[in-house]
Amino acid sequence: MKLHVRGTTYEGRVVDLRCQGVRAEAIAKAVRGECVHPAVDAQPPGSVYDYCGHVHPEMGLRTKTALAAAARSRGHETTHDDAIAELRAELSDLDRAEPTLPRARDPIDDATVAERRESAAEVRGRLAAREALGAETAPIEERMRETARTLAECETERAAAVESRRQRRDRAREYRDRQAQRRRLADRLANRQRDARRELLDRIEAQFVTALREVPGVPTDNQPDDPFEAAPVPAALATLRLARTNAPVILEADRFSSPVAAANWLGAPVVRC
């Protein structure tokens, strides 16, 4: 790793920054690629790093999740992996966006159409009467064309309103069906991930118990019965010992005789802060 802090460049598997007054959190962030200062050139972190990349006395730890990630970093696979990949793919294929709906139109009620139809019929009747009498029909014909036109417009507008309403409802329904499907898939994915984690833990638990026992500086009479209930710092150190970590671990705990001893025990590059 290469680390540039306050005008000094550090290089090597172990870097001791104890006298530099650097915020360990900032370096952990830089390793994760979340910020550019301080400049860090190191192997990219795996998912174990999210849980125990920065070991310090105030940390919390989701031990089981971190251990499952550690098992993954060592190449462990589970019988659920194919199903998980499939479910993930299905989920990402589902369109999550809300559809755009066709423009809403003001509905035209039956009464309006009936009224227009009636006046068109009335004008037609008057025209027929005039024709029968042999009277002048031109102005009435004009009126008839006018009423026929407004009737046609009104009917078109109504059909469009009905169609738009139908489309709006159909699309909303499809969207909700899709969302329901997404929720079902997400539930199944969560269940599978839980099962996979259990499988990984079964495989790694014995090694974790051993590693936990070997963490320097833990009084043996103070260990809880359930290894997964161990205090965050020793649990994180034991997890890191099991994991394959190429990214530098940020260490803020007085557990080891020296940063080099820490790096050797953890099997990972170390930045001691």
Next chain:
Amino acid sequence: MLLVVTHTREARRDLRNVCRAHEACVVRQFGRAALLSATEFGAFQALRLREKHGLDVQLERVRTFEPEDVPAHVREAAQAYENRESRSTPYRQFAAGRDLPATDQLRGEEL
């Protein structure tokens, strides 16, 4: 009445808050749905939810429904079937030997 159905947790939470704050316009509240009174105020509350949550809030108009609103043959079929002697007889079989409408026939008829 107006039926408001919510399809996300956030929308459901807001519906619950609306129901709590404006009890007078709530006819009935179910888990993630509620019946609001068919007033402009009920519609106002429903539209607020729709505005905030988009299509994750479904709005429907609900009309009253009584058995008498349904053709007699449907009512009689329901009554006869629920009073059948053998509980395990499926409706298809039950209707076959009697003067009752077939399932497909019922499905094909709009109310």
